[in-house]
Amino acid sequence: MPESLKSFINISDLTEKQLYDLFDIADSMQEILDKKEPCDICKGKILATLFYEPSTRTRLSFECAMLRLGGKVLGFSDASGSSVSKGESLADTIRTVAGYSDVITLRHPHEGSARVATLYSHVPIINAGDGGHQHPTQCLLDLYTILKKKNTFAGLNVMISGDLKFGRTTHSLAIALGRLGANLYFASPPGLEMPDYIIHQLESDLHVQPIIFHDLREHIGIADVVYMTRVQRERLGEMEYLKYRGSYVLGNETLHETKSDAIILHPLPRVGEIKPEVDADPRAIYFEQAYNGVPVRMALIATLLGVI
Amino acid sequence: MKSMHIIHNGTVIDHLPPGMGIRCFELLQKRNIGTEATIVFMNMPSSKCATKDMVKIQDFRLDEETATYLSMLAPEVTINIIENGDIVKKIKPQIPDEVQSIVPCINSRCITNTEGYTSEFFVTSKNPVRLKCKYCEFEFKPE
Ligand SMILES: [Zn+2]
Numbered sequence: 380m381p382e383s384l385k386s387f388i389n390i391s392d393l394t395e396k397q398l399y400d401l402f403d404i405a406d407s408m409q410e411i412l413d414k415k416e417p418c419d420i421c422k423g424k425i426l427a428t429l430f431y432e433p434s435t436r437t438r439l440s441f442e443c444a445m446l447r448l449g450g451k452v453l454g455f456s457d458a459s460g461s462s463v464s465k466g467e468s469l470a471d472t473i474r475t476v477a478g479y480s481d482v483i484t485l486r487h488p489h490e491g492s493a494r495v496a497t498l499y500s501h502v503p504i505i506n507a508g509d510g511g512h513q514h515p516t517q518c519l520l521d522l523y524t525i526l527k528k529k530n531t532f533a534g535l536n537v538m539i540s541g542d543l544k545f546g547r548t549t550h551s552l553a554i555a556l557g558r559l560g561a562n563l564y565f566a567s568p569p570g571l572e573m574p575d576y577i578i579h580q581l582e583s584d585l586h587v588q589p590i591i592f593h594d595l596r597e598h599i600g601i602a603d604v605v606y607m608t609r610v611q612r613e614r615l616g617e618m619e620y621l622k623y624r625g626s627y628v629l630g631n632e633t634l635h636e637t638k639s640d641a642i643i644l645h646p647l648p649r650v651g652e653i654k655p656e657v658d659a660d661p662r663a664i665y666f667e668q669a670y671n672g673v674p675v676r677m678a679l680i681a682t683l684l685g686v687i
Numbered sequence: 688m689k690s691m692h693i694i695h696n697g698t699v700i701d702h703l704p705p706g707m708g709i710r711c712f713e714l715l716q717k718r719n720i721g722t723e724a725t726i727v728f729m730n731m732p733s734s735k736c737a738t739k740d741m742v743k744i745q746d747f748r749l750d751e752e753t754a755t756y757l758s759m760l761a762p763e764v765t766i767n768i769i770e771n772g773d774i775v776k777k778i779k780p781q782i783p784d785e786v787q788s789i790v791p792c793i794n795s796r797c798i799t800n801t802e803g804y805t806s807e808f809f810v811t812s813k814n815p816v817r818l819k820c821k822y823c824e825f826e827f828k829p830e
Contacts, residue, residue: 389824468802469798469802470802470804487798488796489796489797489798489801489823490794490796490797490798490822490823490824490825491792491797491798491799491820491821491822491823491824492798492822494798494821494822495798495799495804495822509798509823510796510823511796512823512824513824576826
């Protein structure tokens, strides 16, 4: 059990051991889910979900996880109408809600907000997305999905495709994968490449030499994992968007060149990077990936509450 | 002519890279300190590098925090405190591993820029200085 885990703000806060321990617990949570019997691991405990910006998918996954553990949930899914919209500071909201709950899940538009929340709370904080900065439970379930399918990270060829400049959650995923020994391939349209400081960190701290290119078709043949992400139209401009569209959109034609045992991941929701025709392919496991959020979040909540 | 350059009581900010003299003057004004009589020397010959800038402020004693702040922008800076024509203190600021509230986080989406939380940084590189926000983890060169 990860003993010293007080809050979960950043994927890099976890040691490798803590990470693998969480995955083991997630496996046992999956067994609980498979049995379809009531569970009382978190009986009498309350999870607060403070969502300052709507993210139904993530909130439901957290609430499902807590309810499956036998706990209860409270919170808001939209800051308007609450005291927050009257200008209450994050610090004051956290101080108050920490009195009503045993663990707090926070989604906030400002980067670094979850770290600030830990300063004002005596109960654990889980970062459910702080602006574009981190979304560590997404990263956790991405890693869990890869491990479940591939049994290891070492030597695995992982391609990350999409907007790697502004998509900051891909930065922490890349660092985590680098730490765990994967080979990295970064495919992005020109101008949306992985920032230099991430490349630098991979090369000098982790001794990982990522391959950087502009068209995912270029290296898709050797990928064991293809991690697709969004490219927002406004980031590229209309002309560029149309010009490079083919270089980061996955359809059956491109899938044809992919290894027969590769897996295709996407954090969802997608906006056209993966054509619907791909969904039927057994390599496309993004819905299973999203589902894995439940056992992973159950493992995290139970661990932070110290009930397992 | 030379006597104009000599201050008997005050602060000499030395070894600024060319162009930093005026910047340094403006930064101090912005912080509302060092508003006393000031001379900015530009493109002076230097033993360390080709040329340097220098700022002399009459009847003013630079504090350690501001000295550290200046060293973030100009790592080679040295500061001499002058009293009665003698150097009574030489400050060669040591760039720390972590700093607080010395500059705001450059990331406009950072929580520290919204509700008045204290900015805090790890110093990830000392020459040139690079800071990494402890909250949003944005890395930048302070200006
Ligand atoms: Zn910041």
